Amino acid sequence: MNILETKGVTKRFGGLVAVNDVSLHVEAGEILGLIGPNGAGKTTFQNTVAGLDPPTSGEVYFLGNKVTGFSPQVMCSLGLSRTFQIPRPFPKLTVLENVLVSTVFGNTEPVADKVKHARDKLDFVEFPLGHNVLCETLNTVQLKRLDLARALASSPKLCLLDELASGLSEVELEDIIAIIRKIRDTGVTILMVEHIMQVIMNLCDRLAVISFGNKIAEGPTGEVTKNPKVIEAYLGVEED
Numbered sequence: 001m002n003i004l005e006t007k008g009v010t011k012r013f014g015g016l017v018a019v020n021d022v023s024l025h026v027e028a029g030e031i032l033g034l035i036g037p038n039g040a041g042k043t044t045f046q047n048t049v050a051g052l053d054p055p056t057s058g059e060v061y062f063l064g065n066k067v068t069g070f071s072p073q074v075m076c077s078l079g080l081s082r083t084f085q086i087p088r089p090f091p092k093l094t095v096l097e098n099v100l101v102s103t104v105f106g107n108t109e110p111v112a113d114k115v116k117h118a119r120d121k122l123d124f125v126e127f128p129l130g131h132n133v134l135c136e137t138l139n140t141v142q143l144k145r146l147d148l149a150r151a152l153a154s155s156p157k158l159c160l161l162d163e164l165a166s167g168l169s170e171v172e173l174e175d176i177i178a179i180i181r182k183i184r185d186t187g188v189t190i191l192m193v194e195h196i197m198q199v200i201m202n203l204c205d206r207l208a209v210i211s212f213g214n215k216i217a218e219g220p221t222g223e224v225t226k227n228p229k230v231i232e233a234y235l236g237v238e239e240d
């Protein structure tokens with residue numbers, strides 16, 4: 001079953017076509033990697049799906065229903081959550097309070113013990129500090145863990161991850177790979193934008209590749225990474 005499907009999604013910013021006629025699907029239970037060179041349109045595509053920036057044309061289906069142009073709040077309440085390339089929690093709230101915001105306002109289902117729910121999510125992502133720390137004091141790694149806990153606190157069916165592994169050390173990469181795998185094992189489907197091959201090869205069942213806004217490949221990870229079009233998009237073509 002497809003949890004997410006896009007049909008001909010296009011996003012223009014004035015004269016710039018950031019995403020061009022992209023049709024792809026995410027199967028329930030899988031980890032789909034959305035990859036491509038810098039500026040290819042990956043984040044823009046995620047924004048069109050999550051409701052942050054509606055597509056200029058094309059359609060988005062979530063859990064079999066047409067959701068094109070739905071607001072992020074509605075998409076979240078339907079079961080789609082996300083993390084951001086640059087996490088922006090409420091800086092003057094504590095870590096726990098930030099996760100509580102998602103628990104209370106973004107949840108797909110009523111939660112009886114909200115504080116326990118929020119603490120469980122922080123433990124799940126192995127948040128390394130106390131829960132009463134103010135968010136304005138967190139470093140990049142801690143912010144990324146918090147962002148993930150916030151995304152999970154709304155009890156999503158599909159989670160969009162945007163470069164969650166960027167800026168992490170070798171050890172931190174191993175940790176985040178294990179955590180993402182653990183999320184999938186709880187039944188959450190994942191669509192992840194990622195550049196780091198170690199993460200992609202370890203986690204992604206399938207890949208979709210975007211280059212200059214166009215989807216140039218989609219399929220099992222092992223096949224797509226050998227596709228000459230994909231290699232050319234990343235490495236360029238040698239001049240004669």
Ligand SMILES: Nc1ncnc2c1ncn2[C@@H]1O[C@H](COP(=O)(O)OP(=O)(O)OP(=O)(O)O)[C@@H](O)[C@H]1O
Nearest residue numbers: 013016018036037038039040041042043044045085
């Ligand atoms: N709000 C916006 N207004 C105008 N142009 C935008 C906007 N958002 C993105 N773009 C442009 O759309 C193109 C695609 O950007 P996008 O951030 O989606 O790429 P990306 O594949 O996620 O890149 P990266 O891997 O570097 O994060 C870029 O040329 C970018 O400058």
